[in-house]
């Protein structure tokens with residue numbers, strides 16, 4: 001049997017699997033999905049788990065159950081590209097004929113001393129559970145600093161405000177405004193929401209180091225009972241260690257079919273892949289669909305035909321009642337984008353995206 005192995009059952013990996021099973025998989029091909037967890041987790045909602053407004057259970061989605069799909073649980077530690085093997089932490093390696101690497105991303109600490117040791121993060125389910133404990137065990141009126149005013153930082157700050165009205169919450173951003181990748185009108189709306197809801201925003205912060213309870217902004221000491229790091233991402237360590245060409249963000253450079261050019265038997269999907277837009281669940285799903293299309297076409301002996309991946313826009317939440325979003329070039333704010341975001345989540349949970 002030929003082995004088609006998908007590493008990572010997140011937005012990208014699950015989409016690859018679901019779309020493969022919509023087509024005709026040759027009889028001599030076995031598809032195996034591998035993840036460390038026994039369910040998919042809705043990473044786009046981790047901010048709510050961290051803040052304590054959504055339970056762990058609510059963020060879990062069962063893996064697909066196609067007849068013929070094998071699911072294996074384990075901690076993947078490496079990929080041996082030369083010998084075509086997946087390496088595990090505590091089990092024997094398994095061989096593959098074709099592979100999809102869809103393991104997502106981890107935090108980037110920019111070499112700042114103490115950042116990794118003294119901050120809580122949101123990039124894995126386990127890390128987010130730990131952040132939930134830190135934030136929800138924080139004493140009344142504790143100082144919570146959220147480093148990074150991008151989408152994740154903004155969402156966690158707003159959700160935490162709803163969950164814990166007592167806390168002193170501050171977003172520390174190195175730029176001149178929160179959501180610097182979005183239009184200024186949207187940053188203004190979000191900043192006003194924060195001011196109305198008692199969340200502080202500080203710009204032009206150049207963090208030089210962290211210690212227990214303190215963030216250093218040059219010579220300024222910022223007292224911090226809990227620091228949440230949302231100031232950068234990079235592909236998971238396994239991909240960092242892969243000896244293949246990558247872009248400036250460490251994402252793997254791919255050919256037109258999402259394959260590693262020197263290893264066309266290996267596809268890379270989602271946050272690990274170098275795509276012409278910022279990493280997102282949507283991009284991972286769009287790419288996952290195309291990878292399945294390519295694999296099915298190649299099995300039929302046909303040339304795959306791909307169109308550019310179309311993204312629907314970005315939606316962010318400010319607690320449960322307000323939101324913001326970019327639909328094409330249009331910035332939308334208020335209740336409508338929040339409702340749309342809930343709808344997108346519902347569809348994603350039911351694999352209707």
Ligand SMILES: Cc1cc2nc3c(=O)[nH]c(=O)nc-3n(C[C@H](O)[C@H](O)[C@H](O)COP(=O)(O)OP(=O)(O)OC[C@H]3O[C@@H](n4cnc5c(N)ncnc54)[C@H](O)[C@@H]3O)c2cc1C
Pocket residue numbers: 007008009010011012013034035036037040041043044045046047074075076077102103104105122123151152155236238269270271272279280281282283284314315316
């Ligand atoms: C707080 C927050 C809010 C976000 N909001 C949005 C949003 O509104 N819209 C949007 O489009 N995107 C959003 N994103 C980004 C989005 O979540 C990611 O871009 C998306 O999850 C990437 O999909 P992926 O398939 O590449 O990886 P993931 O969905 O992260 O899946 C990776 C999978 O690999 C598994 N895995 C990882 N390492 C190993 C290992 N060593 N061994 C075994 N299994 C492993 C994990 O358990 C996981 O199931 C948000 C992210 C965060 C953190």
